[in-house]
Amino acid sequence: MPAREVNEDGAGTGTVRAHPGRFGMFASLPLPPPDIDGALAEIAYAFxxxxxxxxxxxxxxxxxxxxDPRLEPVxxxxxxRGAVVSVHPASPVCGERSALGRPRPMVEFVFDTARSLTDLNFAGTLAxxxxxxxxxxxxxxxxxxxxGRIDGFSRLFMPGEAPVPDAVAQLRRLHYDLAGPVARRVVRHRARLGAGHRLALPDHRRRPDPVPPPRPLRKPMPSEDPMPSEDPMPSEDPMPSEDPMQEEAVPQDAPSFPAQPPAPPDPARLPLPPPARPAPGVRLLRGAVYAVPxxxxxxxxxxxxxEPADGPLPVVVFVHGGGWRTGLxxxxxxxxxxxxxxxxxxxxxxxxxxxxPDYRLSGEARHPAQLDDLRALLxxxxDRAGELGLDPDRVVLWGESAGGHLAALTALTLGAAGAGAPxxxxxxxVTWYAPTDLTRLAEDHPPGRFDPRDPASREALLLGAAPAAAPGPxxxxxxxxxxxxxAPPFLLLHGTEDELVPCAQSDRLATALRAAGVPVEQVRVPGANHLWLxxxxxxxxxxxxxTAGFVTRHCARETDGQEDNPLGIRSSEEP
Structure with a gap:
C-alpha cells in the first residue's frame, strides 16, 4: 500500500481522533528504494x-x-523541521543466512540497529x-x-577518513526506547545515554508476557553471578572482556551522566552539510547550524x-515571512x-x-530574540567567509512580510549602541510588503480592522504584549x-491593495529614510495584495x-561599476 494511503488511514483512525491527547500518528515515507522527491513531498503533506x-x-x-548519501535531503x-524519527529495526541484507535458521528479531534486529546508527554517525548526519x-x-x-570500540577503530584504522563525530557523544543525542525486557549489561551503560533521553514506548504486539526463568541445570560456581529470581533475564558472562577498547561496566547505582548538560557546540566549527546540486551551476548546503541559542x-x-565561484561572492540574506510565528x-x-x-x-x-536562515519564532522567544538571531547569522x-568563499563586505538583506520587517530592523541597527561592531x-x-511602524498599524488599517489592544495579534505575540500595552517595545x-x-540604501516594494499589511507602512519607512538623507527606492505595485496575490x-x-537589479548594483565591487550589471541579472523598470 503506498505511503500516502497508509498515512491518511492512520491520521483518520477513530482512536487518534477520539483521543488526540493520548494517541498520535507517525507517518511512513516512500523510501524503498529511495524515492527522494516522493519522500520530501510526503514529509510536507504529513506534517x-x-x-x-x-x-x-x-x-x-x-x-x-x-x-546513505541518497537519503541526505530527506x-x-x-x-x-525538528522532527521525531522513530527508527524501526530490520534484518541485515544477509539476514536469512546470518540468523542460522533462528528467529531474526532475536539477534539480527539489535545488531542491525547498531549497524544503521553507526552508519549515521560516520556519515555525520547527527552532527x-x-x-x-x-x-x-x-x-x-x-x-x-x-x-567505545567504534571510536577506537575509527581513530586507529581509518586515519584517511574525514573526522568522525565521537560515537559516545552522539549516543547522548539519541532517544531510547526501553520497552520490553532490556539486558542488564545495556542498562548498566545507561550513563552513556544521558539523562532525559530514555523513552518507555509500548511494544505489546511483539513482546510476549514475561516468563519465569528456567531452573539452573547446575549449581553456580563461586565466580559466577547467580541469577536473582525476580530478574527474568539470564545473568551475564562474568568473564572480563579481552577487548582492550571495551570500557569497564558502570556500576548499576552510578548516577546519570552528565551531571551538567554539555556546552553547545561552536557553530563556527561544526561540519558543513554535504552539498546538493538542485540546478546546473548551483551548489546547495542545506541545514548548516549557525547558532545554538x-x-x-x-x-x-x-x-x-x-559553482564554480569567481572569487569571493556577494551575499544576499533572505529572511522568510509568516507573521513572526510560522514560515519556512x-x-x-x-x-x-x-x-x-x-x-x-x-x-x-x-x-x-x-x-x-531560520530564526526563533514568536512562540519560542519574544523580540528582540529574532534580531539577535540575524546578527548571530552575520x-x-x-567567521566562515573564507571557507565558504563569501565576501562579508558585500551583503544585501532581503525579506518578505515579517521577514522584511526583520531584515530592515537588522540593517538599521547593526551599528546601534550595544549591538557591537558590525x-x-x-x-x-530590500523589503516586500513589510510592517515598519508597529505603533501606528491601527491608523493605517481601515477602521476596525486592527485592534492595538488585542493580546492575541501577531504583533502582540512578537512583543509579549499588545502594542498599545507595550509602547516601548x-x-x-x-x-x-x-x-x-x-542606514544603507533601501528598496521598498509594496502592493497598493495589501489587506494584511497596509501599503502606508512602507510609506512611513520611506519618509523616515528620506528625512535622514538615506537613498531609498519605493515601488507601490498597483493592484497587488499581500504575497503578490x-x-x-x-x-x-x-x-x-x-529586486535582482537592486542586488546587482549594491553588491558590485567598486571596480565593477554600476552600469555594466557585472552579475548578469536582468533588471527592469518599476512595475
Whole structure:
C-alpha cells in the first residue's frame, strides 16, 4: 500500500481522533528504494496536512542504510523541521543466512540497529542536523556496548577518513526506547545515554508476557553471578572482556551522566552539510547550524552557492515571512513555488550567494530574540567567509512580510549602541510588503480592522504584549522609528491593495529614510495584495527582476561599476 494511503488511514483512525491527547500518528515515507522527491513531498503533506507527530523509518530498506548519501535531503528536511524519527529495526541484507535458521528479531534486529546508527554517525548526519530527534529501539541495540570500540577503530584504522563525530557523544543525542525486557549489561551503560533521553514506548504486539526463568541445570560456581529470581533475564558472562577498547561496566547505582548538560557546540566549527546540486551551476548546503541559542532549538541556514565561484561572492540574506510565528526559511511565497529554477537558484546562477536562515519564532522567544538571531547569522557568515568563499563586505538583506520587517530592523541597527561592531558590511536592504511602524498599524488599517489592544495579534505575540500595552517595545521593534543617516540604501516594494499589511507602512519607512538623507527606492505595485496575490505572472517576474537589479548594483565591487550589471541579472523598470 503506498505511503500516502497508509498515512491518511492512520491520521483518520477513530482512536487518534477520539483521543488526540493520548494517541498520535507517525507517518511512513516512500523510501524503498529511495524515492527522494516522493519522500520530501510526503514529509510536507504529513506534517502540514495530516499533523503527524513524527515519521518512522527502518534501519535498512532494500539494502540502503540511513547514512546513505541518497537519503541526505530527506534527513536534512526532517532535521530542519525538528522532527521525531522513530527508527524501526530490520534484518541485515544477509539476514536469512546470518540468523542460522533462528528467529531474526532475536539477534539480527539489535545488531542491525547498531549497524544503521553507526552508519549515521560516520556519515555525520547527527552532527549536521542537530534538530533531528531520533528515537531508537531496544535501547540502541548493541551500540551502547560497542560505542567505545567504534571510536577506537575509527581513530586507529581509518586515519584517511574525514573526522568522525565521537560515537559516545552522539549516543547522548539519541532517544531510547526501553520497552520490553532490556539486558542488564545495556542498562548498566545507561550513563552513556544521558539523562532525559530514555523513552518507555509500548511494544505489546511483539513482546510476549514475561516468563519465569528456567531452573539452573547446575549449581553456580563461586565466580559466577547467580541469577536473582525476580530478574527474568539470564545473568551475564562474568568473564572480563579481552577487548582492550571495551570500557569497564558502570556500576548499576552510578548516577546519570552528565551531571551538567554539555556546552553547545561552536557553530563556527561544526561540519558543513554535504552539498546538493538542485540546478546546473548551483551548489546547495542545506541545514548548516549557525547558532545554538540557550534553551532553544539549533538554528539552521541554507546556502545557495554559485559553482564554480569567481572569487569571493556577494551575499544576499533572505529572511522568510509568516507573521513572526510560522514560515519556512526557503519559501519566498506562493507565487514563486512553481518557478524552475526558483528565485534563489536564479540568483546563485548569476553569481550571488543566497543565505536563507531560520530564526526563533514568536512562540519560542519574544523580540528582540529574532534580531539577535540575524546578527548571530552575520557573525557566522563573517567567521566562515573564507571557507565558504563569501565576501562579508558585500551583503544585501532581503525579506518578505515579517521577514522584511526583520531584515530592515537588522540593517538599521547593526551599528546601534550595544549591538557591537558590525560583523559584515550591509550594502543595501530590500523589503516586500513589510510592517515598519508597529505603533501606528491601527491608523493605517481601515477602521476596525486592527485592534492595538488585542493580546492575541501577531504583533502582540512578537512583543509579549499588545502594542498599545507595550509602547516601548513597539517603538523599539519599528524600523521606521530606528532610522539614522548611517542606514544603507533601501528598496521598498509594496502592493497598493495589501489587506494584511497596509501599503502606508512602507510609506512611513520611506519618509523616515528620506528625512535622514538615506537613498531609498519605493515601488507601490498597483493592484497587488499581500504575497503578490492578484498580480499577473509577468508582473511577479518584474518584481523579482527589480529586486535582482537592486542586488546587482549594491553588491558590485567598486571596480565593477554600476552600469555594466557585472552579475548578469536582468533588471527592469518599476512595475
Amino acid at each position: 502540514e496536512e495530516l499533523h503527524a507527530d513524527g515519521v518512522v523509518v527502518r534501519t535498512r530498506s532494500h539494502g540502503v542504510y540511513l547514512g 534527513l536534512a528536511e526532517l532535521g530542519r 549536521h542536523h542537530p534538530g533531528l530527534k531520533a528515537a531508537v529501539p531496544h535501547c540502541g541495540g548493541a551500540l551502547p556496548v560497542l560505542a 540557550d534553551g532553544s532549538r539549533p538554528l539552521e541556514t541554507d546556502l545557495w552557492l554559485p 526559511r526557503d519559501d519566498p511565497g506562493p507565487r514563486f513555488r512553481h518557478w524552475l529554477p526558483g528565485p534563489f537558484a536564479r540568483l546563485a546562477g548569476a553569481g550571488v550567494a543566497v543565505v536563507c 557573525v557566522w557568515l563573517r 560583523a559584515v558590511t550591509v550594502r543595501g536592504c 513597539a517603538r523599539d521593534a519599528s524600523p521606521a522609528l530606528r532610522v539614522t543617516p548611517a 492578484g498580480l499577473a505572472e509577468e508582473e511577479v517576474e518584474r518584481v523579482f527582476a527589480r
